[in-house]
Amino acid sequence: MIITIDGPAGSGKSTIAKMIAKELGFTYIDTGAMYRAVALKIKRSGVDPDDPLSVVKVLQSTQIDLIPSENGVKVFLDGEDVSGLIRTEEIGKLASKIARHPQVRKILVRMQRKLGEKAKNAVLEGRDTGTVIFPDADIKFFFTASPEVRAERRFKELKEKGININYSDILKEIKERDLLDETREDSPLRPAEDAVIIDTTGKSLQQVFREVLQIIKERSRLH
Template sequence: MIIAIDGPAGSGKSTVAKELSKRLGFTYIDTGAMYRAVAYKIKEECIDPEDLNAVLNLMKGIDIKLEQSNDGVKVFLNGKDISPYIRTEEIGKIASKIARFSEVRKILVGMQREIGKKSKNAVIEGRDTGTVIFPDAEIKIFMTASPDVRAKRRWEELKKKGIEISYQQILREIKERDHLDETRKDSPLKPASDAIIIDTTDRSIEEVLNQILEIVKKGNIF
């Protein structure tokens, strides 16, 4: 059983997907973390993310694994836990740049499908899980929210971590990332034709979770 959750940065999809997987006892698959793992290696090796050949050569020598934990998922790159280092705005920007390359997406989509097939049941989240990776997913959710609200959420999250950054800068970066994700030629960010769209602008995580759990029940999955 596959539940695919898509949406832009800051829509709440990661938080919802993690909690949903816990409540259902499903495997949680964070596709964006895999792009961030590649982005982390690109930064570490000082490679230009716009240089496709260099990126593809780098990908030949990397092994990415996702491991379930109480905190959601740990990301391992060549055996090293890089989870604490891949959630920065800089890594996110690099990830969006390489996500525009069809060749990069093809490699990672293959990995993601393999993880999904090995899992008996899974909640998979990202930006094209319902349109490309698992178009036959039993349930497809597309979460969205206004750019202002998404920027505020991210700003508050970073403040709690002691990271100083202006709200306006985060808002600008979110809009830039939306543009990159929505306008890329391969697998642009958009709802699947049969996805249920949930606007989280004025809703709590618990409200969204309850709605999705009701959808699961109505689908006679259990």
């Protein structure tokens, strides 16, 4: 079974995808982490992220591995564990920028499909898992929440990690990333026609988890 969860940054999709995968014993695949890993390599290499040919050239000599861990997944870039390094706002924004290049998406989508097919039972989360990577997925979800709520969640998360950042800066970053993701010509961020839309605004993680799990159980019985 393939389950996909798409949505913008801070909508709760990553946490819920990990929880669902753990509950069902499925493989968790974080597609966004792959774009972030490429973004980190682009930053390190000094390549212009707006030049698709240069980005593709870097990507062609890049090895990205997603290794299951207690916290969901560890991300390895050319053999280096970059799980923590790729989670900054700067890398997130850069990932959205390089994700606009169709050639980059084509290569990564191929890699992501292989991961899902190899796993057989998987929960994929990202921005186009139900529309492009697995359009025939068994169950598709699309999470949403207001930009203000998503910024507040991110603000609390960073504060707990001891990172000082202004809420207004995070809100600005989130709105900028939404614009990049929603307006790109290739695979823009949008719900699949048959996706279950879940607004996580005002809901606890446990509430969303129970809601998603209930839908999966109901849909599984129908299959």
